[in-house]
Amino acid sequence: MKIRIDEDYYRWNCEWCDTENRVLWIRVHEGLTCGACHRATHLGGEMLASQEAKISAGLY
Incomplete structure (x- = not known):
């Protein structure tokens, strides 16, 4: 799954x-x-500040 930033x-x-x-x-x-479809998608455990930085950079 690719997460992209939009404002x-x-x-x-x-x-x-x-x-x-x-x-x-x-x-x-x-x-x-x-x-x-209301399916839950998990990002792989608890999200730490370093993981949030990866998401905002599109590296996750």
Whole structure:
């Protein structure tokens, strides 16, 4: 999954139904849920400040 920055949001595509979603950057630590199929996507455990920096740089 690739997460892209769009102003105050992160844009990401659901790997299951291929729907593009947006989430406020402040809510990424709560996990991602697709708006179409409602499947939860986990980013791999607890998110640390260093991981958030990787997401904002598009390296995750």
